Every structure is written in C-alpha cells, then in structure tokens.
Amino acid sequence: MLCGRWRSCRRRPEEPPVPAQVATPVALAPPDGGSKRPGLRALKKMGLTEDEDVRAMLRGSRLCKIRSRTWHKERLYRLQEDGLSVWFQRRIPRAPSQHIFFVQHIEAVREGHQSEGLRRFGGAFPPARCLTIAFKGRRKNLDLAAATAEEAQRWVRGLAKLRARLDAMSQRERLDHWIHAYLHRADSDQDSKMSFKEIKSLLRMVNVDMNDMYAYRLFKECDHSNNERLEGAEIEEFLRRLLKRPELEDIFHQYSGEDRVLSAPELLEFLKDQGEDTATLAHAQKLIHTYELNETAKQHELMTLDGFMMYLLSPEGAALDPAHTCVFQDMDQPLSHYFISSSHNTYLTDSQIGGLSSTEAYVRAFAQGCRCVELDCWEGPGGEPIIYHGHTLTSKILFRDVVQTVRDHAFTLSPYPVILSLENHCGLEQQAVMAHHLRTILGDALVTEALDAQNLEELPSPEQLKGRVLVKGKKLSAARGEDGRMLSDQEEEEEEEEEEAEAAEQRRRAKQISPELSALAVYCCATRLQTLRPNRVPPQPCQVSSLNERKAKKLIREAGNSFVRHNARHLTRVYPLGLRMNSANYSPQEMWNSGCQLVALNFQTPGYEMDLNAGRFLVNGRCGYILKPARLRQPDTTFDPECPGPPRTTLTIQVLTAQQLPKLNTEKPNSIVDPLVRVEIHGVPADCARKETNYVLNNGFNPRWGQTLQFQLRAPELVLVRFVVEDYDTTSPNDFVGQFTLPLSSLKQGYRHIHLLSKDGASLSPATLFVHIHIQRF
Numbered sequence: 001m002l003c004g005r006w007r008s009c010r011r012r013p014e015e016p017p018v019p020a021q022v023a024t025p026v027a028l029a030p031p032d033g034g035s036k037r038p039g040l041r042a043l044k045k046m047g048l049t050e051d052e053d054v055r056a057m058l059r060g061s062r063l064c065k066i067r068s069r070t071w072h073k074e075r076l077y078r079l080q081e082d083g084l085s086v087w088f089q090r091r092i093p094r095a096p097s098q099h100i101f102f103v104q105h106i107e108a109v110r111e112g113h114q115s116e117g118l119r120r121f122g123g124a125f126p127p128a129r130c131l132t133i134a135f136k137g138r139r140k141n142l143d144l145a146a147a148t149a150e151e152a153q154r155w156v157r158g159l160a161k162l163r164a165r166l167d168a169m170s171q172r173e174r175l176d177h178w179i180h181a182y183l184h185r186a187d188s189d190q191d192s193k194m195s196f197k198e199i200k201s202l203l204r205m206v207n208v209d210m211n212d213m214y215a216y217r218l219f220k221e222c223d224h225s226n227n228e229r230l231e232g233a234e235i236e237e238f239l240r241r242l243l244k245r246p247e248l249e250d251i252f253h254q255y256s257g258e259d260r261v262l263s264a265p266e267l268l269e270f271l272k273d274q275g276e277d278t279a280t281l282a283h284a285q286k287l288i289h290t291y292e293l294n295e296t297a298k299q300h301e302l303m304t305l306d307g308f309m310m311y312l313l314s315p316e317g318a319a320l321d322p323a324h325t326c327v328f329q330d331m332d333q334p335l336s337h338y339f340i341s342s343s344h345n346t347y348l349t350d351s352q353i354g355g356l357s358s359t360e361a362y363v364r365a366f367a368q369g370c371r372c373v374e375l376d377c378w379e380g381p382g383g384e385p386i387i388y389h390g391h392t393l394t395s396k397i398l399f400r401d402v403v404q405t406v407r408d409h410a411f412t413l414s415p416y417p418v419i420l421s422l423e424n425h426c427g428l429e430q431q432a433v434m435a436h437h438l439r440t441i442l443g444d445a446l447v448t449e450a451l452d453a454q455n456l457e458e459l460p461s462p463e464q465l466k467g468r469v470l471v472k473g474k475k476l477s478a479a480r481g482e483d484g485r486m487l488s489d490q491e492e493e494e495e496e497e498e499e500e501a502e503a504a505e506q507r508r509r510a511k512q513i514s515p516e517l518s519a520l521a522v523y524c525c526a527t528r529l530q531t532l533r534p535n536r537v538p539p540q541p542c543q544v545s546s547l548n549e550r551k552a553k554k555l556i557r558e559a560g561n562s563f564v565r566h567n568a569r570h571l572t573r574v575y576p577l578g579l580r581m582n583s584a585n586y587s588p589q590e591m592w593n594s595g596c597q598l599v600a601l602n603f604q605t606p607g608y609e610m611d612l613n614a615g616r617f618l619v620n621g622r623c624g625y626i627l628k629p630a631r632l633r634q635p636d637t638t639f640d641p642e643c644p645g646p647p648r649t650t651l652t653i654q655v656l657t658a659q660q661l662p663k664l665n666t667e668k669p670n671s672i673v674d675p676l677v678r679v680e681i682h683g684v685p686a687d688c689a690r691k692e693t694n695y696v697l698n699n700g701f702n703p704r705w706g707q708t709l710q711f712q713l714r715a716p717e718l719v720l721v722r723f724v725v726e727d728y729d730t731t732s733p734n735d736f737v738g739q740f741t742l743p744l745s746s747l748k749q750g751y752r753h754i755h756l757l758s759k760d761g762a763s764l765s766p767a768t769l770f771v772h773i774h775i776q777r778f
Contacts, residue, residue, distance in 0.1 A: 048083065048165060053158035057086075061155065064145040069121050077144075077155075082181035083162060096666075101135070101142075103162045105762050107367055108134045111156055116359045116401075117143040131156050134363070137760025138349075138604065141360060171313035171753075175660065175766040179239055182206055193229040199238070207663045208242075209672040209698035218242075245309065247657055247704070247770065251751060252308050262303040264288060274750030275775075287311055312753060319752040319773065320618070320742050327621035331416070334459040335523070336541065336571055337633045339592055340419070341617045341624040342372035344575045344600035347387050347397060348583060355583070355604075357388050357395045359405040365603050366409045368761075369617050371624035372419040372472075372573070372598050375402060377426050377434060385430045399434055403441045406469065414623040417447075417465035419524055419598070421546075421573065422473040428514045435516035438471065445469050447522050458569070459523055459541050462625050472524035472544055472573075474513045524571065532562040544571040544598075548578075549586045556594050560640035567595030568635050575600045585609035589682045592616065593641035593718055595632040606759045608722070608739075612682055614761055615720050615741025629717035641684045641715070649716040651744065653679055654708045654772040655693050661700035661737055661756075661767050664727055673700040673727040675737060677769065679709050683719040687711075695728035700737075716777075719744040723754050723769055738764045749773050 048054045060078030067073075076089040085100045093099075112127035113119050115134070121143070122130055128149035133142040146152035169177065186202035187194060194202070196219050203210050210218075222230055222238040230238055255270045256262050262270070264284045271279040285301055291314060292298040292307035303311075315322050343365045347357045365373055377399055380386035385399035410418045426434065438446055446469050451460050522542070529545035532555070547555070552574045555563045566572070574591045576584070583602040587609055591599040601613055620626055631639040655677045665671040678692035689711055696703035713719055722741040726734035738756030754769040 048161060051158070051161060053154045054079065054083075054161065056151075056154045057158045061146060061151055063155075064125070066117060066121050066125070066143040066145060072124070072145075079158070079162075081184060082177070084166070084177070084181060101133075101139075103159065104166055104765065105136050105139070106133055106159065106163060107136045107364075109156055109159050109163075110134065111152070115141050115143055116397075117141060128152065133159070134360075136367075136762045137758070138606065139760075170310060171755075171766060171768070172310050175243070178660070178766055179206070179243065183235070183239070193231040194235055194238075195229055199230070204670065205663075207661065207672050207700040209670075245657075245659075245702075248309055248312065249305065252305050260305070261297060262288075262308060264301050267303055275748070276750070287316070312751065313768070317751075317753055319740070319747055319754045319771070321746045321748050324619040324746040325621065327623055329620050329625075329627040331463040331625065331627075332461045333627065333633070334461060334541070334569075335417075335465075336459055336567065336569055336597060337628055338462065338597060339599070339616060339626040339628060340372055340571075340597045341368070341370045341613065342419075342421075342573065342598040342600040343370045343603045344374055345376070345389060345583065345602060346370070346373040347376065347402065348389065348394060348602070349604050350583070355389075355394050357397045359397055359401050361604060362402060362405045363409045366418075367413060368603060368614070369413060369622045369624040370603065371414065371416060372421055372600065373406070374421045374423065374600065375399065376423045377430075379426050379430055383430065383433060385426050385434050390425060400437045400441070403437050407441055407445070410469065411467055414621070414625075415466045416462040416623050416625050417468045417470055419470045419472050421524075421598075421600075422471060422517075424473060424513075424517070428512050431512075431514035431517045435514065435520060438520060442469050446471070446520070448520060450522060456540065456542070459571070462623075470522065470524050471517075471520040473517060473521040473526055475521045475525040475527075476513055476515065476518040529566075529572075532559050532566055539570065541569050544573060546573045546575065549574055549576055549591075552591055552594075552596065556590060556641065560594065560642045561638060563594045564632060564637055564639055564641070565635060567597065568633055568637065571598060572596045573598035573600060576602065587682070588613055588616070589688075589718075589720065590641075593684050593715075595628055597628075606761075608680075610761075611722060611739055611741045612720055615722065615743065618742055619746045631717070641718075644684045644686055644714040647712040647714050648778065649713040649744075650776040650778075651681070651711045651713060651716075651719075651721070652708060652774040652776070653710075655679070655705045655769070656751075656772060657702060657704045657770045658700070658725065659702055659766065659768045659770065661703075661725060662758075662764050663700065664735055664737065672698045673735075673737060674698060674729075675700055675703050675725050676728050676734070677705065678724045678726065679711075680722040680724065681711050681713070681719055682722060683713065684715045687713050687715060687719060700727075713744070716744050721747055723756075723771075725756060725769065738767055740769075744775075747773060747775070749775055 057079035058081070060076055062074050063077050065073050065075050073091070078087050080087055080100070084104065085102050087100050090099060110132040112130055113122050115132040118130050118132060122145065125145040126149070129152050130143070130145050131152050133144070135141070146155065182202055182205050186198050186205060188198055188201070196216060199219055200215065203215065218238065218241060219230070222234045222241070224234060252262070253260070255266050264281055267287060268279060268281055268284040271284060288301055288303045288307065289298060291310040292303050293310065294304050294306065297304050297307070311317050346365050347361055349356045349358050349361050362373055375387055376389060377385050377387060378390055380396070380398070386396045387399055387402055388394045388396040406418065406420065424431065439448070445467060447465070450456065451464060524544045525542050527539070527543040527545060529547065574596050576586055583605045585601045585605055585607060588599040588601060589612060601609060603610065617624055617626060631637050658675060658677070661673060661675055663671070664673055674695045674697050676693050676695040678690055680690040681687055691709040693705045693707045696705065720741055721744055722739060724739045725737040727737055728734055736759060738758060740754045740756055751770070751772050754771060756764045756767045756769065758764055
C-alpha cells in the first residue's frame with residue numbers, strides 16, 4: 001500500500017520543488033469494456049471488489065430517469081472502477097465531466113416514492129423499483145426506476161456501502177485512492193505500465209505543469225529496468241516522489257532528533273508547542289496507537305514520519321477543534337440566547353421571480369441544519385392553501401405537502417426545535433385549513449400551548465423543545481395597528497419597502513386572522529417592532545419582530561446597544577430586501593453582531609454569505625443552534641458592535657502550502673491554476689479585514705507560500721475566519737477554487753490542515769491548505 005511507504009524516497013537537495021495542481025476525479029471516457037488489469041486496485045483498497053452489489057454496479061444498469069409525467073428515458077448507469085464516480089449516458093454526448101457524478105457529492109439515497117418528483121410523476125412505477133439520489137448543493141435530484149425491485153435494491157445498498165467506506169477513509173487513504181484512480185486513467189493501453197507520455201498525461205490530469213527535462217529526469221530515476229516503462233514498484237516510487245511533503249519532514253525532524261522517530265514524550269512536546277496545553281503523555285501514546293502505521297514502532301510507542309503525517313491529516317490535526325463537532329454548548333438557556341439557522345423563501349430552488357418551488361428545497365435546508373423555514377401561504381384552488389412567491393412566475397406547491405415534508409425531515413439531522421415562519425395571505429377559511437393540517441400532520445410535535453403556564457417571563461430552551469415544531473405567526477391578542485387590525489410580517493414588508501399594494505380583496509383578507517391559526521402562535525407571536533425605548537410594561541418575550549436588512553442596519557447604526565439589549569430577551573428575524581430579484585443574499589455577520597437570532601438567507605444561492613452561515617453553524621453538532629457570546633445575552637449589557645473597545649486578541653496565520661487543489665477546467669489538460677490564499681476576518685466592523693498571499697505560478701498540486709498574515713481583533717468571540725483559495729488572473733476577476741470558514745473560537749492553534757470545500761459546500765477532498773496558527777489574547 002502506498003501510504004505505508006510514502007516517504008522512503010527523499011528528494012535530492014538540488015531538485016527544484018515539484019510544481020503541480022489537482023482536481024476532483026474526472027471521467028475521461030465512457031467505461032466501455034472492462035479493465036485489462038488483473039483486479040481493480042481502487043475498489044480493492046475499499047475492500048469491495050467481491051461485493052455482489054458493487055460488482056453489479058460495475059457491470060452497469062439501464063435505469064429509467066423520470067423528470068415529468070411524460071419524460072421517462074432509459075439511460076445506462078455504471079460505477080467506474082475508481083469506486084468514486086458513476087458514469088451515465090446522455091442523449092446528446094457532452095464533455096466527459098458532464099457524464100459523471102461523484103459518490104462523495106451524494107446527500108442521501110431514498111427508496112420508493114420518497115421525493116417530490118417520484119410522488120408526482122412516478123405513479124407508473126411500483127415504489128419497490130424506484131430510488132432517488134439526492135445531491136449536496138444545487139444539483140437536482142436524480143429520480144430513477146429499475147427494471148426489477150432487486151436491481152433497485154442493489155443500487156441502494158451499493159451506494160450506501162460506497163458512501164460508508166468513503167466516509168471511513170482517512171485523508172491519506174483518500175489521497176492514495178485518488179492518485180491511483182488517475183493513474184488507471186492515464187494508462188491509455190491498460191497494460192499496467194507507464195510510458196513517459198502516459199506519465200506526462202497523468203501530471204496534466206492532476207494539474208502538474210512540470211518542466212519536461214525535470215519530469216523526464218524524475219521518470220528515469222525511477223526506471224530501474226531502463227526500458228522506458230515504469231511498472232510495479234517503479235510506479236510506486238514515482239508516486240512517492242511526486243507526493244513528498246518536505247515541510248512536514250522539516251517539522252518532524254525538529255522534534256524527532258537523529259533517530260528519525262518520535263517517542264511519546266517528544267510527541268507531547270510537539271503537542272504543547274501546538275497550543276494543546278491540556279495534552280498528557282497518555283494522550284500522546286493514544287495518538288501513536290491510533291495513527292502509526294508501522295506495527296513494530298507502535299509496539300515500542302514510537303511514531304514514524306508516516307504516522308505523523310496520518311495524524312496531521314486526520315480530524316485531530318485539522319484547524320477545526322474536534323471537540324466542537326458534537327453538541328458541546330449549554331442548550332438549557334432561553335431561545336433568545338442562541339443564533340438559529342434560518343432560511344428565507346425556503347420553498348424556492350432558484351430566483352424569486354420565476355424559480356421553481358419545491359418541497360425538496362425544505363429537505364435540503366434541513367440537511368444543512370436549518371431550524372427556521374419560511375412558508376409564504378396563499379389562497380389555493382379547491383380550498384387548499386398553496387405556497388409560492390406571490391405575484392410572480394414561481395411555481396406553486398401545496399401547504400399540506402410542505403407540512404408533511406417538515407414532519408418527515410425536520411429532525412433527521414438535529415433534534416432541536418424547528419420554527420415555521422408563516423407569511424399569511426389567506427382568508428379565514430383557508431387559514432383554518434392551514435391550522436387543521438398543522439395539527440393533524442404534525443400531531444404531538446406541534447407546540448399548541450405553553451410548556452409552563454406559570455413562567456412566561458422567558459422563552460423555553462432548545463433542550464425543553466427537542467423534537468417540537470413552533471409556529472411563528474399573528475396572534476389575535478397581540479398589539480394592533482392604528483386601524484385596529486393585526487399587522488402581519490407581509491404588511492411590514494409592504495410598509496418598509498413601499499412595495500406595490502395588494503389587490504383589494506387580498507388586503508381585506510390580510511386584515512383577518514382565524515382563531516384556529518392564532519392559537520398556534522405560542523412562543524413566536526409576530527409583532528411589529530415599534531420602539532427600542534424601555535416601556536413601563538415590557539413586551540412579552542414571545543413577541544417576535546421581522547425586519548428587512550435595511551431597517552436592521554439602521555437600528556444597528558442608530559441604536560446599537562439598545563438593539564443588543566432587545567435581542568437578549570426577544571427573537572428578531574431579519575430577511576433580505578425584496579429588491580433582490582435574483583435571490584441574492586446580504587452579509588449575516590452584521591446582524592449576528594447585534595444578537596439577531598433568526599438571520600434568514602436564501603439557502604438556494606451559494607456565495608460568501610452562505611459560507612459564513614455554514615461556518616457559524618459548523619460547530620455544536622451542526623444542530624442549527626449556537627449559543628450567543630455572553631455580552632449578547634446579558635439584559636444590561638453595554639456592548640455596542642459599532643464601538644467594541646480596544647483590541648483584545650492578535651491572530652497570526654502563516655500560510656505554508658496547499659495540496660491537490662481542484663483543476664478548474666477539466667476539459668483542458670494544459671489549464672493549470674495560479675493559486676493565492678486570502679484570509680478574511682468577519683466580525684464587528686472594526687475587526688473586518690482581508691489579507692492575501694502572492695500567487696504561485698502554474699502549481700495547484702503542491703504550491704508553497706510561507707507568508708505570514710496578522711490581524712488585530714476587538715470582539716474575537718464574534719469572529720468568523722474564512723480561508724479562500726483563488727486562481728489568480730491578470731485580466732479578469734480571480735476564479736474561486738475552494739474555501740473553509742469557521743468561528744475563531746473553534747480554531748485550533750499550531751500546524752493545521754484546512755480541508756477545502758466547493759461553492760456548494762461539498763468536500764474537495766483531498767484538497768487541503770497547510771497553515772500555522774497562533775492566537776494571542778491580552
């Protein structure tokens with residue numbers, strides 16, 4: 001196995017650094033015919049070569065793709081021999097990368113009619129023959145029907161095994177698997193030997209722009225048989241040279257001494273220097289037993305360079321504190337003390353003008369940890385309320401179907417409460433239908449009365465509301481407008497944004513609220529925020545305000561501390577301006593700085609704003625609830641995000657190297673990225689900053705920087721750190737390569753790997769950044 005002998009071949013001092021670049025695997029040709037190699041190395045490493053389900057997937061299946069009532073097309077689907085991707089047939093051939101999907105990008109595989117598409121269009125196929133592949137990010141579901149129930153089950157079981165094995169692989173195993181998958185593709189005649197031409201093809205596939213003379217010298221140094229072909233051990237030696245990490249060798253030798261192995265005390269010294277002050281000798285011994293590959297070294301409690309690399313590439317060696325990946329915060333405080341992951345126009349899969357509305361959008365939001373979803377409710381035909389973006393060309397879905405989706409998917413990822421934010425445009429009759437659906441479909445999960453009628457001075461906690469659904473809506477007993485009628489969220493949008501008035505009939509209906517629906521607004525009673533000045537009779541904590549981003553920013557500027565104090569006791573929801581026709585987002589950080597809990601974003605629109613949202617809710621088990629800093633929870637706090645005080649923390653980041661960055665243009669072998677790294681600080685205005693390295697020319701495989709970036713921070717408890725890699729371009733804006741965002745409070749010090757994500761938040765494994773982090777507090 002490659003990773004067990006990774007570092008045995010050292011680069012000569014006179015050799016230049018290997019320039020390069022990498023991408024996620026691409027399909028270079030449809031898999032017609034099997035491999036001429038004896039066995040499938042990639043799948044062997046996954047231990048799945050003898051699995052009957054996987055073998056059936058390798059042979060391929062003709063599955064019916066279902067897109068509408070009339071669009072049912074049979075297509076060939078076949079697992080590729082890398083075990084990482086599935087090739088599929090298209091009616092019109094496209095670029096090779098458009099004929100595959102990757103196992104690591106699958107969010108879920110559902111059996112039967114468990115998608116909106118199959119429920120609507122799959123009636124001609126028995127549920128036992130159907131399956132849905134749901135993807136991470138914006139890619140549409142793949143609804144399929146097999147010829148038999150057994151064939152459908154083979155794909156369901158096979159994909160489950162591949163996903164489980166991929167999830168269980170270490171970063172080193174992923175890299176080994178990845179490079180051998182490319183090696184197989186570069187071997188054009190499938191004879192298990194590599195000519196120099198094939199080696200050059202391999203280098204281009206993994207984004208290595210290597211000088212021909214140097215590449216040939218490296219090739220000949222490994223060609224011990226001197227026959228212009230590399231095979232067996234010669235190929236492994238070439239790969240070892242290609243994948244060398246000199247910077248890790250240097251760090252290892254600083255602590256290992258002349259014997260070139262780390263004892264447990266030496267490893268402990270390294271951990272202490274990493275900033276892990278609580279590390280013990282027993283912990284160092286445990287790391288050796290967990291990550292060391294050599295059994296003899298393990299028995300003597302020694303760590304070799306291979307084991308050291310395994311540790312640094314593991315979750316324990318990552319920038320994100322592994323202790324923060326589970327629920328570790330106090331979940332017994334009032335709801336107003338938490339940031340709550342929130343979605344705006346949740347039903348949309350695209351823009352708010354002509355996009356598709358779908359229950360699948362709710363499924364995807366819940367899969368991302370969302371805990372507050374929006375339902376825009378309008379009068380529908382046949383007495384059934386519908387959900388869509390009113391007065392636009394967006395499609396319509398049934399309110400009832402959305403509530404069923406909430407029941408089935410709301411608590412798959414997180415057990416903590418879900419808030420249904422109702423924007424109600426229905427008349428009394430259909431409001432009563434909405435209340436009926438909520439009660440009958442959600443049953444006991446729906447909160448219909450206060451948990452403790454004796455304690456109404458503060459909101460219940462997430463722990464108390466586990467598995468429960470709250471309705472945010474108008475309450476008959478709430479404050480009324482000047483004309484004696486209720487002001488809804490939608491009306492506030494009209495008044496604040498001065499949008500075109502509703503039709504007269506709809507305005508009349510909006511003035512009314514049915515008792516049945518009013519009764520369901522228990523802890524989230526929609527109320528217009530009238531003033532932040534203290535009242536003789538303070539408002540009840542169950543009153544929730546909804547503000548558009550413009551008004552929220554105005555309050556932050558003009559009443560910063562008062563707004564923070566208000567949000568210490570009450571929930572505040574912030575939503576994008578209606579002028580954002582393409583469903584663009586605003587930066588949520590400004591709103592979090594003031595303690596706003598329900599900062600609603602368009603989850604369907606990727607960008608740095610959603611990266612920040614994902615980074616904020618990355619920790620605490622991704623449960624969708626993050627405990628606000630103490631200064632945002634105290635009712636008498638003096639904190640003002642506009643005046644945070646003097647610097648309290650210095651963050652120093654040394655950007656060292658990157659590994660296996662993705663190739664941006666997979667269809668052009670000679671297209672190599674020129675990467676640079678930018679570190680962004682998102683926090684209170686005085687802390688916001690961005691600094692970047694120089695770019696490295698034509699090297700995305702193992703670029704080196706060694707540059708130091710430093711930041712002074714005044715409110716470190718609110719800071720998010722965003723690491724961004726871009727492809728430098730002199731004539732046009734830089735192209736996005738990958739990013740990773742996390743809270744400063746969850747950032748570990750010392751030498752750390754940062755595992756990069758795509759625009760959609762999918763893993764770009766094995767792409768990483770290697771950095772050194774130092775945090776000085778004063």
